Amino acid sequence: MLFNKRKSSWRQGLLLVVAAVLVLTMAAGCGKKDNTNTTGGGNTPATGETSATVVATYKDGGQVTEAEFDKYITLTQITDPQNAMYLMIPQYKEQELKRYIVYKEYEKKATEEQLKTAEEQAETFRKNIEEALKENEELKKTMSDSGLTVDDAKAIAKTMLAASAVIEAKRVEFSEDIPDEDLKAAFNEKQADYTVATVRHILVGTSDPATGEQSRTEEEALSRANEVKEKLEKGGDWGELAKEYSDDTGSKENGGLYEEQQVNSWVEEFKNAALTQEIGVIGDPVKTTYGYHVMKVEKREEVTFDKMTQEQKDQLRESIAVEKLNEFMTQEQEKLEIKVSLPQEEPAPAEDAGNAATEGNAGTDASGNAGAEGGQATEGNTAE
DSSP, X not given: OOSOOOOOHXXXXXXXXXXXXXXXXXXXXXXXXXXXXXXXXXXXXXXXXSOOOEEEEEGGGEEEEHHHHHHHHHHHHHHOHHHHHHTTSHHXXXXXXXXXXXXXXXXXXXXXXXXXXXXXXXXXXXXHHXXXXXXXXXXXXXXXXXXXXXXXXXXXXXXXXXXXXXHHHHHHHHHHTOOHHHHHHHHHHTGGGGOEEEEEEEEEESBXXXXXXXXXXXXXXXXXXXXXXXXXXXXXXXXXXXXXXOOOTTTGGGTTEEEEEEGGGSOHHHHHHHHHXXXXXXXXOEEETTEEEEEEEEEEXXXXXXXOOHHHHHHHHHHHHHHHHHHHHHHHHHHTTOEXXXXXXXXXXXXXXXXHHHGGGTTXXXXXXXXXXXXXXXXXXTTO
């Protein structure tokens, strides 16, 4: 939970569909959508389309209709409701449409074996939806309102599953082609990130870990953090004060301790404090996305390349492969010459847009991991 996964944005949505093939989970509010069919979403061969409005064109006469994209978005609501919230943001919605087109094109690159596996998995997905429809009226209404049929859902899943297999094979190819000298060069560029530190901290949060709703203003959180710091400096017990004050569910029960952790597992501000704060001294409150952290660095040890574990080298190799994959897929998207013409929409209410942008913060530990990994908006640290 502490480590930043550095998922490729090109893989993340696809992997969620793969997971949905195994377990179909409906969000409590998935049926609450504007059904005027202007949001866009769906897949290629969809019967009974109600809108032939073209929302994107691309190389060699390719196009996506509004009805098609609307069905794709509906399936996103069902399989990945957290990501669906980001689609209130026009720029993100446009990028999702472009990704969808790339997925469609990458399905064409799949081998016979990859297509066969995708078909089998998509059929499992179709059966899951059919079972869910027997008892879930909300799911039934959501699909009916958007015109998404079970066959449409299967077709979308197959597209994404086949594309996922092709993209994953490319990632593996990049990973296997990284020479040791490139691995060492990448390590030397960010050697400090591999420092191992033991840190105690107490998080005074600004949002409720369970709901993501604001629990304190920044001023209130800072004042409370300074109160905690003063008590600690007067000899207060870390264990007792962490239980009383900390909003970090990952460490409050063990005195706020994160022991011998690689610092690049933490969000940027927390990481920087772990790298620079004087050892054994309680520093001034450190502000991150989640609130204010009262920190004490108990131990810090630099790591050289020759002392890296195989697991650390594998993580570094993966991060390089992900960067190469992102660059490659971005170039592939540009080659398609995609032109988007989504309908102009009224800006989302500030409250809704804010909730969408911060939804991933709920349920995180103080180092900024856990729930934040679900968001696709960031690539590096999960909750910076």
